[in-house]
Amino acid sequence: MRTVAVLGGGIGGLAASYYLCKSPHVSKVVTLESSSRFGGWMWSTRRSDGAVFEHGPRGIRPAGAVGRNTLNMVDDLGLAGEILPVTYSHVASKNRYLYVNKQLHRMPSGISGLLQTVPPFSRPLLLSVAPEMLVKKGKKEDESIHSFVSRRFGKELADIAVDSLCRGVFAGDCRKLSVRSCFPVLYNAEQHRGSVTLGMLLGTGPNHVIPPGPLSQRSIKESWAQWSLSRGMESLPESITEFLEQSGRVQLHREAAVKHISPSASGWTIHLEDGVMTADHIISALPAKALSSVLPLSCQPLIQQLQDISTVTVAVVNLEYEGSILPVTGFGHLVPSSEDQGLLGVVYDSVPFPEHNRPNGQTTRVTVMMGGAWFQEVFGVPEAVTDERLLARATEAVQCHLGVTTVPSWARVCLHRDCIPQYYQGHFRAVESMRSFIKEHNLPLSLIGSSYDGVSVNDVIFSGRTAVEELLGTGVNAGI
Incomplete structure (x- = not known):
């Protein structure tokens, strides 16, 4: 060659x-x-005072063959x-929120989270997970993520948690996205084990063999959930x-x-x-x-x-506030489409990666994600949307969702046109x-x-x- x-x-x-x-x-x-x-979309702003802001991916998972x-x-x-690692025991890994019915709800975690009824869900998650092992295997060669999760775990989980997750990961509509292409692990678990739960416990068949190098071995030993880099991605x-x-x-x-x-x-x-x-x-x-x-x-x-x-357009708005302004600590919160179609979620950047804050004086960095599959419906054609309008929408979301009354001391608006392909x-x-x-x-x-x-x-x-x-x-x- x-x-x-x-x-x-x-x-x-x-x-x-x-x-x-x-x-x-x-x-x-x-x-x-x-x-x-x-x-490409891996794009960081490094300010002269030492602060770092991500306009694209802000953390990478170390798990699996591709992570290694x-x-x-x-x-x-x-x-x-x-490397800036975030472990599974870190508050940013343990605390993830949903914004439903105009308030923040911490996502259930651990055994107690499975056994108790935790808003915004109407029953303990165990009652959705346990019967899944008895659900018959689907016969279609592909189906939407919403259909797959509704069939196996119930409509409520699909409408709230999975809808939000797909907006956070793909900026997309789980009623159109393919489970086979977007979440092959779930599809393969059902195909090989007849159950997602059993597939997660027992594995779903052969995978790529990538021997872990020293850094990957360290990520396993230290139990990393994600990582970034000191000067940004x-x-x-x-x-x-x-x-x-x-x-x-x-x-x-x-x-x-x-x-x-x-x-x-x-x-x-x-x-x-x-x-x-x-x-x-x-x-x-x-x-x-x-x-x-x-x-x-x-x-x-x-x-x-x-x-x-198809692809979707996402508006990414980085905001910096003076002082500590978050009412909760965690990775951030996602918003289901039923709550607000235009707003996908807010990432509390200063929690997982405080090293990216400016070294002098306490500040809080957050990133607001907007649009995705709903961009045109909510904001109109990307060419006609102004930065001022997107910034106003982002600061309003931080005010409403997090109760922040101060104005940001610094902001940057990035409109990423056609940035995420949609696997229908x-x-x-x-x-x-x-x-x-x-x-x-x-x-x-x-x-x-x-x-x-x-x-x-x-x-x-x-x-x-x-x-x-x-x-x-x-x-x-x-x-x-």
């Missing part, structure tokens, strides 16, 4: 470039990013000393970029928007604004719709399926079909990133690794 072009310089494209760079079988890697910076894989990469990049793509630059094997191009790609005798001709280049293989980390707009017309069935993957029912079939088309037509093309196999940072990084392994014919245990 002579030249591999990676389209897109978000965390997926950088991860693919990183794994390609580690292989002796690739002589040249070219990474093309249309914007002026690498890192990311920590192994972080270790390799020399970032272990910058953007440190991760910055460190990968620096690693690639120092390797001497990767050409990194910013402001290099791909206009069109066309088949050539050796692979692809890539048309840029200021010239053309050739590659033997393309790994596309572009959003599905962006890739669809540059493919040749001969890929029409693939183009259509890429265009069919049948998504897995569409992805299978796309990859089948690529294989049948011998296209030297790999699809990675959040449009296909998971939206978390861990999933996106792992998709880059998987694509490189498939391209080079190596296995996950081949020591890449």
Whole structure:
């Protein structure tokens, strides 16, 4: 394999470039990013007084094969000393809230939480969980998350807890999202064990084998629930970029928007604004719709399926307040769609990561998430929404939900257009079909990133690794 072009310089494209760079079988890697910076949605503001604010992902889970894989990469990049871990015993892990009926409710946890009736639920959660083991296995090859949870655990849990969870994770509507694609662990538990509860207890079959490195072993020993980095999450793509630059094997191009790609005798001709280049293989980390707009017309069935993957727009408003203003301590609170469609949730950033507060004087940082699948319905078209309106809506939410009467001392509004792909029912079939088309037509093309196999940072990084392994014919245990 002579030249591999990676389209897109978000965390997926950088991860693919990183794994390609580690292989002796690739002589040249070219990474093309249309914007002026690498890192995509992993974006941090570092203020001169030491405060750090996250505009994208603010914490990564260490669990599972994909979590171990990311920590192994972080270790390799020399970032272990910058890790900010949050353990399962931390108040941010134990206390998560729902805002229902105009008040905050702590989510039940532990044995007592299962046995008692805890508002906003009308009965003990044990009465929803225990009978689940007797529910018959579903016969559909896919169904909505709401339908799956209602069938197995009851409608109340689906309407309140799962609706809120899907808004927090996917900024999406659980009545449309696919359980098979969004929560494969739940789907596989039912398929392999006949019960989600039994699947969680006994496992759901074989998984990727990723040996834990020193940092991953530490996360297990210290019982981490999530982690961040001392200079913010953007440190991760910055460190990968620096690693690639120092390797001497990767050409990194910013402001290099791909206009069109066309088949050539050796692979692809890539048309840029200021010239053309050739590659033997393309790994596309572009959003599905962006890739669809540059493919040749001969890929029409693939183009259509890429265009069919929907995305949602999320407004992220970072707020800083003087003093300690939170009435409760915890990770934050989510809001079910029945309570307020426009407001997805509020994260109490200063609780899990106080290290990101400015060092002098006590402050409280929170982030308000708005819109998602309901953005247009509530706020109108993204192009017409002003920062002032979003800021006013965010500060009003903090005032109403948390009783904060002071005004923020600092604020930043970020409107992330089309930032989270929505895996609707049948998504897995569409992805299978796309990859089948690529294989049948011998296209030297790999699809990675959040449009296909998971939206978390861990999933996106792992998709880059998987694509490189498939391209080079190596296995996950081949020591890449």
